[in-house]
Amino acid sequence: MATTSTKEPEIITDKTQMRKWSRAMRSQGKSIGLVPTMGYLHEGHLSLIKESHRRTNVTVVSIYVNPGQFSPSEDLSTYPSDFHGDLLKLMALPGGVDAVFHPHDLYDYNNNNVNKDMIDEKGGGVVSCLEERRAGHETWVRVEKLEKGLCGMSRPVFFRGVATVVAKLFNIVDPDFAVFGKKDYQQFRILQRMVRDLDFSIEVIGSEIKRDSDGLALSSRNVHLSPEERETALSINRSLFRAKSNVEKGQVNCKELRDTVIQAISEAGGRIDYAEIVDQESLEAVEEIKSPVVFCIAAWFGKVRLVDNMEIDV
Ligand SMILES: Nc1ncnc2c1ncn2[C@@H]1O[C@H](COP(=O)(O)OP(=O)(O)OP(=O)(O)O)[C@@H](O)[C@H]1O
Ligand SMILES: CC(C)(CO)[C@@H](O)C(=O)[O-]
Ligand code: BAL
Missing domain, CATH: 3.30.1300.10 (Pantoate-beta-alanine ligase, C-terminal domain)
Structure with missing residues (x-):
């Protein structure tokens, strides 16, 4: 549905602005596709955007490395990023994207009076980098059965962090469709279940794995x-x-x-x-x-x- 000319996306860093933008699109009768990412974009991410183009009028890509899904022993601090390079890739993509949501901190609630005692540092028995930061966030979405096996065994905070940040993104962007890669298969199934169980009016699309010419899954x-x-x-x-x-x-x-x-x-x-x-x-x-x-x-x-x-x- 999208046009084939390249375009500069609107770069939005503020939640309120993002919401305003989405509401404006809706009032013009446009359907919205969301592609959540952690940046350092590759052809796998671009294939999700192409999937969104096929279904919607406008596409939002979010770029945010979520501290809530990393435990302190994991690789949050070394996770690769290149925002400028990401923008160039998005602009070179036929049809481009309409907006890039790139918040500095999705857990910034302007609550200056957060103190140590208010925070359950164990987060229900598990700790992420978010709790370490004492961000004053205490609400988590858990897809209780599906999150247990596979990656959930060795990354115990991962899926509650993913489900929570994706629920936040859904509330902020309010898309009609959200596209996720099947490379992260458990994540895709968990988010599909979350949307069903919590009655989000959003269709979760699973997009096929993109591989390098030698077969290695892009990551x-x-x-x-x-x-x-x-x-x-x-x-x-x-x-x-x-x-x-x-x-x-x-x-x-x-x-x-x-x-x-x-x-x-x-x-x-x-x-x-x-x-x-x-x-x-x-x-x-x-x-x-x-x-x-x-x-x-x-x-x-x-x-x-x-x-x-x-x-x-x-
Ligand atoms: N090779 C791929 N094919 C299809 N989708 C992909 C591929 N790689 C990542 N994705 C999807 O892109 C979205 C954003 O993923 P993310 O930004 O974490 O990239 P990533 O390459 O999976 O990074 P990493 O695996 O190193 O965390 C997710 O829905 C993920 O499943
Ligand atoms: C879905 C996601 C953007 C949530 O942070 C992340 O887990 C990812 O990139 O797969
Ligand atoms: N694509 C999955 C995100 C992560 O490993 O943290």
Whole structure:
């Protein structure tokens, strides 16, 4: 629906301005697509924007590295960013984007009287960089069952942080559609469930994984891989494609499929966080493939933790 000429997006850093902009678009009868990101944009992000162009009149990209989804031991401080480069990529994209929402701090409530005693520093048993900062934020969205397994095992604050910040973005931007990548499969399913359970009037779209020419899933964190680690990391996508082909040839025993993949990645030099075959919607582990599943993997290559997955529809 969008035009094909490139354009400069409106850059909005303030929540109130963002809301005003969205309301103005709505009053002109325009539908709004939101693509939430943490910046350092690559072709994967751009493919989400193209998906939004196909469905809506105007597209908003948010760029915000959310401290609420990182635990203090994770890589918030080294997360890559290049706002200027991101803008150039957005402007070079046919159709561009209409607005970039780039708040400095989404948890700035102007409450000067926050004191230490007001804050539950444990956040229900888990602590994120947000609580460490004593931001005076105490409301969290939790998608209780779906957040438990897979990435939730090793990143206990991650999904409540993601669900909460995305709920905030939804309230501020008020989009009709929001596009997320299936690369972060559990995140996509959790946000779909959040929207259903909390009656947001927003359609959550899952967009296909964009890969480099050698098959590695594009990710902002790939920039931290050494050339050797990057080569090693190809074991994830190669073993996932092999697993899919083995299922198509009739191998349906999940333990065997998982063992093969774990062995391939470990032998290549990766350190497995998890390798699970789960139902596409419930994300519950299955033993034998009889219905659509997704094979999800997280593994460390040096100091970089990568995720990838493969939907297998039978
Ligand atoms: N290769 C990809 N293909 C499709 N979507 C992607 C891809 N990489 C990221 N996305 C999606 O882009 C959105 C923003 O993700 P984010 O900004 O965290 O980038 P990222 O590359 O996933 O970074 P990282 O994995 O290093 O955190 C998410 O919905 C994510 O799933
Ligand atoms: C959805 C998101 C922008 C929330 O911070 C983030 O988790 C991401 O980039 O995938
Ligand atoms: N794309 C997922 C965001 C994160 O790993 O924090």
